Amino acid sequence: MPKMGESIMEGTILNWLKKVGDKIEQDESVLEVATDKVDTEVPATHAGILKEILAEKGAIVQVGKPIAIISADLDSDGPIINTHTSSYSAPEGLSTKIVVNETVNNIHQEEKSIAGSRFYSPLVLNIARQESVSMLELEKISGTGKEGRVTKNDIIAFIEQRKKTPVITETKKEKSVNGHTKEEKIEGVKPAKSYSGNYEIIEMDRMRKMIAERMIESKRISAHVTSFVEADVTNIVFWRNKYKNEFMEKEGAALTFTPIFMEAVVKAIKDYPMVNISVDGDKIIVKKDINIGMAVALPSGNLIVPVIKNADQLNIVGLTVRVNDLAKRARHNKLTADELTDGTYTISNVGSFGNMMGTPIIMQPQAAILALGAVIKKPAVIETPQGDTIGIRHMMFLSHSYDHRVIDGSLGGMFVRRVADYLEQFDVNRKVFS
Numbered sequence: 198m199p200k201m202g203e204s205i206m207e208g209t210i211l212n213w214l215k216k217v218g219d220k221i222e223q224d225e226s227v228l229e230v231a232t233d234k235v236d237t238e239v240p241a242t243h244a245g246i247l248k249e250i251l252a253e254k255g256a257i258v259q260v261g262k263p264i265a266i267i268s269a270d271l272d273s274d275g276p277i278i279n280t281h282t283s284s285y286s287a288p289e290g291l292s293t294k295i296v297v298n299e300t301v302n303n304i305h306q307e308e309k310s311i312a313g314s315r316f317y318s319p320l321v322l323n324i325a326r327q328e329s330v331s332m333l334e335l336e337k338i339s340g341t342g343k344e345g346r347v348t349k350n351d352i353i354a355f356i357e358q359r360k361k362t363p364v365i366t367e368t369k370k371e372k373s374v375n376g377h378t379k380e381e382k383i384e385g386v387k388p389a390k391s392y393s394g395n396y397e398i399i400e401m402d403r404m405r406k407m408i409a410e411r412m413i414e415s416k417r418i419s420a421h422v423t424s425f426v427e428a429d430v431t432n433i434v435f436w437r438n439k440y441k442n443e444f445m446e447k448e449g450a451a452l453t454f455t456p457i458f459m460e461a462v463v464k465a466i467k468d469y470p471m472v473n474i475s476v477d478g479d480k481i482i483v484k485k486d487i488n489i490g491m492a493v494a495l496p497s498g499n500l501i502v503p504v505i506k507n508a509d510q511l512n513i514v515g516l517t518v519r520v521n522d523l524a525k526r527a528r529h530n531k532l533t534a535d536e537l538t539d540g541t542y543t544i545s546n547v548g549s550f551g552n553m554m555g556t557p558i559i560m561q562p563q564a565a566i567l568a569l570g571a572v573i574k575k576p577a578v579i580e581t582p583q584g585d586t587i588g589i590r591h592m593m594f595l596s597h598s599y600d601h602r603v604i605d606g607s608l609g610g611m612f613v614r615r616v617a618d619y620l621e622q623f624d625v626n627r628k629v630f631s
Contacts, residue, residue, distance in 0.1 A: 198230070198258045199239060205232045205534050207259050209403070210252055214238070217350075219247050221267060228264070231403060232534055245269045253353050321347050328356050404499045415561050420601040423556045424610045428617035430572055431591045432625040433457055440629040447630065448518060455546055456516035458569055459489055461619035462544060463509045469612045472604060473541050475562040481603055490540035490560060491520065493527040494549075501527050502560060504540040513629065544569060547596075554594040564603055567613065570594035 198208050208230040215227050226238040227247070245267040252264040317325075317335065325335055330352065338355050340347040401409070437452055444452040466473045466487050475482045489508040492500050503523040505511070511519060526532050542563060547555040548571035555568040570593045577590040597613035 198260050198262050198264050200260045207257055208232050210254055210256050215247050217247055221247055236530055243267055316346055320349055321352050324352050412558050415558050418561060419559050421598055422601045423596055423598045424613050426595045426613045426617045428593055428595060428620045429590050430593055430620050432623045434591045436625050450521045452517055456520045459516055461616050463487055464619050465612055465615040468615055472565050472612050474564045476603055484541040488539050488541045490543035492545040493524050503527050503532055503536050554596045557598050565599040568596040
């Protein structure tokens with residue numbers, strides 16, 4: 198299992214793209230792996246023949262643990278050697294050789310026979326013993342190996358299927374030959390629950406389960422409080438309308454509001470660096486890097502948060518290109534694990550769903566998150582040298598949720614007010630291309 202990010206310690210196998218016996222080229226994708234950050238394809242480190250799959254679909258595997266055996270001998274059709282009990286990882290830069298306690302001949306000699314009809318390798322018998330699979334059940338498994346033998350994949354598939362089929366145990370009494378009564382336990386399938394047609398039960402997908410766990414964990418960890426500010430973004434709307442066509446022609450991408458709002462957030466973080474923090478026990482860690490996460494809605498309805506690293510070092514063009522690129526690749530499941538890590542502050546554009554405001558949940562271990570509401574035309578009081586007047590302005594709400602353990606209401610409120618100030622003071626005469 199390769200390391201797919203600085204903080205990634207394990208991965209879940211989603212799907213094998215190759216099967217045992219397939220020829221594999223170096224760097225060719227072999228399987229799909231999910232981490233707590235992203236789903237990605239894993240390429241082969243060497244060319245060869247896929248000899249054995251050691252971790253099945255759905256298995257959670259620690260980084261560095263073996264998940265498959267690839268034989269470098271493309272003409273080899275010998276027996277598969279089990280590496281569960283003993284293996285050797287060579288130092289980086291050297292080749293790796295699998296070492297086992299048993300020789301190939303010993304493996305053949307140790308194969309067991311049940312009633313003289315089926316052969317079971319030590320690996321299959323060991324799995325059966327660990328999972329309490331009886332010999333009677335073993336006999337009923339259809340083997341896909343040579344001469345119908347039960348392979349590791351066969352018994353694992355049987356075990357997974359058995360887990361999905363709950364059983365009940367009944368007692369059957371019979372009279373023996375000597376007149377005594379004996380009891381025999383009979384396993385049967387539990388009747389399925391019957392549901393009415395008034396509702397549908399949907400199993401959460403992996404990402405939804407992960408989101409649910411993180412949201413509950415965040416609410417448990419952080420003392421959430423939210424401050425709201427309304428901002429006049431009329432100048433930004435006019436400026437964007439002025440340059441969006443030119444930007445599309447030169448950059449081939451849309452000029453959206455998100456990078457403009459993100460720029461204001463970056464400026465406010467520089468003014469109030471104690472918002473750009475995380476908590477470690479009773480210590481506050483102030484982050485020098487400004488890495489802005491942005492929530493992206495996926496076609497499935499789930500959310501993912503790619504991160505723009507060092508956002509303070511990008512101008513409006515750089516931010517726009519980066520925002521568009523990450524959002525597009527997020528929707529097509531093309532992000533890498535590193536692009537989802539090390540965020541220090543997050544924004545969520547709830548306005549894209551037509552919402553005026555929201556109370557977002559903090560992305561742990563960050564300490565704050567900002568929700569951007571919809572830009573709506575409203576009548577507003579406009580201050581002029583000649584006096585106040587009423588005009589139509591483009592207004593939006595900013596909702597700032599923060600961890601009240603370390604960010605007090607004064608800091609949380611001043612920060613979001615500063616973001617609004619930068620938005621309202623936006624220079625309508627600013628050039629998009631310098």
